[in-house]
Amino acid sequence: MRAAPWLLAPVAALSMPAYATSYLTIEEAQRIMFPGTTLTPAALTLTEAQAREIERRAGVPVPGRTLHLWRAPDGAAFIVDEVIGKHEAIGYALGINADGRVRQVEILDYREAYGWEVRNEKWRRQFIGKGAADPVLLDRDIRNLSGATLSSRHVTEGVRRLIATYAVAVK
């Protein structure tokens, strides 16, 4: 090895037009947040009035009317949701206690895109709730990325919306 204090070298960059990671399946997230508890799926569609009230309380828009909700016997709830940013689509699960306080937040899927994909429903849907067991990772070679990850602001806003949703429509 030469004694140069540093070396200059050109780099070979790997394109990641759709960097994606799946963490937990819905079932795994349920077991982690509510161990030993039986959760019951509950179909819930928000009325227009409820959606407006949630928007008023949370200060963020309610993008859909259908809630992916499971109930625990004690009144707690488990909700699966998705937020879309400029370059990211993130599926996450929120556990919320009967008193309306956050129990836990787990990211289910993290997807980055720098083309048309992020706003494309079909592209997003191929991930939701699939989880780590399914071979849907688009770029397996990029497992660990150093350098900034996108901000979690959209998830924080999503959690605020679901807390309001629980108070308005679930409790």
Place this chain on the structure above:
Amino acid sequence: MRSPSSSLRRAQPLLGTFVEVSARGAPARLRAATDRAFGAIARIHALMSYHEAGSDVARLNRLAHREAVGVDAHTFAVLARAERIAQASEGAFDITTAPELVRFGFLPAGDAMPPARTSRGFEAIELLPGLRVRFARPTWIDLGGIAKGYAVDSGCEALEQAGITDYLVNAGGDLRVGASAEFVHVRHPARPELAVPLGEFTDRALATSAAYFAGRPGASGDRHPIIAPGRGGPARYEGSISVSAPACTEADALTKVVAVLGAEAAAPVLRRFGAEAWLLSTAGAWQRLAPRARASDERSAAARAMAAR
């Protein structure tokens, strides 16, 4: 039906970004161990947030110029490590640049904080016995340049205490690897959709600083530019700076030292902390700084020495 897994990879929104914890080991231990890691990281966030009024940092900024303020052992430990890096870098690493960050709109001025118009350097901070801290003058500190790395270390320590040696904790790009090798890519500084392969790491931390999505206030959560002390403005390096070190606390802080001092002046500081760095320019060229001797290099050096005899 899936068979019981011996690895678990989870992510939670913490520290203004996404914190990922991966662990391998006895299946029965993984869930509780990763819970403890996330819990440790959340505690560090609560203690060292500039924004949360009840954090140690917010209390220090309000009160420490008037009286000695007791802080958590973790906060004290971060301040002590920040002091060592500030001294070794002759002030290039500076946790007192919050006034400049406020002026440029990257941080809000906290309520009830005494006036502080410029950075004071670590000289204004007194670390006292009994985990107490006093400021010689009104000073605003922000641990944004080191606390994320410390949070990663705390997560790793929680995993080790739970009996896990094979792990990876990645807090928005600042990461630490345990006993098994992990390959790491670095995001291209000018084109965030590209990932550049950096290399494999074992028992080592890696942190990367760059402008990326920053550049305008509030656009990207906690991220803000690195202020060059004395110049009162942002450091000018446009590429990305990755530093590897034994712990993520130092890796995180030393990226700022490289950004402020530049490559050549930073190299001796890096060596002092057992660290090395990779600079990736916006044009996509590597510059290696303070490279560590690898075991293979040492072997080949020994072979050359033998051949020369």
